[in-house]
């Protein structure tokens with residue numbers, strides 16, 4: 001890739017719409033928090049932990065990801081983790097970020113919902129003041145847990161309803177189809193929350209369809225397997241349902257073997273509203289710009305594709321219409337359009 005395109009990818013204004021804040025915990029911070037909190041880890045050093053980041057599929061990653069999150073105990077821990085991510089996002093010229101958080105990972109360990117949400121939220125407010133970087137939160141339900149558990153979590157979240165903009169569905173996809181959560185999502189819709197779900201990452205295209213039909217989601221997280229179903233692909237394109245694609249995640253979790261095998265360009269060519277995101281940047285080898293750079297290195301993508309992806313990221317975001325106009329204007333100005 002030439003230096004100009006590289007520079008464009010790094011400097012263009014962008015939104016990041018698919019990242020799990022617990023997936024931004026770098027090994028160094030995991031060890032620092034473990035020490036601060038007296039939590040014992042099953043790894044002797046940062047290096048040993050990093051060496052364990054060789055995943056064979058989604059579940060092998062999730063096992064380590066949940067172990068890493070066990071060091072988070074206090075509001076300050078959640079603040080520090082979020083602040084570190086927002087600093088990196090700012091370095092990558094992210095103007096708006098939507099952060100997933102997994103309350104059940106923490107409430108199951110006896111950490112209160114309040115501790116989790118207040119720590120994360122306070123960091124987002126500081127980032128807005130310091131860098132004019134906007135960040136909002138999306139609460140995820142863990143799909144390997146029960147519907148009842150999700151309802152309890154939703155109930156717990158209600159006093160903090162003003163601190164998050166939507167709900168999502170994550171964790172082990174296979175064997176946990178969207179319909180398991182249809183009733184919870186219906187209630188979230190009544191509450192005026194935005195709705196998204198992971199679907200078609202490892203799971204089949206039917207999960208994308210049921211996420212749309214039964215959960216009524218507005219975006220699909222991942223969704224890369226949609227191309228296996230031409231009718232579904234046409235529907236996603238026609239209805240402009242955004243896909244929040246995470247290239248490095250897909251490669252690390254063996255959805256695709258190598259960067260050159262990724263279907264990002266095919267998704268764009270199918271007319272889909274594709275966005276590029278980092279998913280769990282501390283675990284998958286890079287933050288959002290690294291995802292752009294590796295894809296543009298591997299595939300015949302050019303500056304027009306960069307423009308499209310930057311626009312898509314704001315089009316697909318849950319910002320208000322005035323902010324959307326402002327951000328799209330920043331993109332157009334950057335690209336001289």
Ligand code: ADE
Nearest residue numbers: 020170171172198279280
């Ligand atoms: N939780 C964190 N990262 C995830 C992913 N890529 N898929 C499902 N659940 C997740």
Ligand code: ZN
Nearest residue numbers: 170198221279
């Ligand atoms: Zn994800």
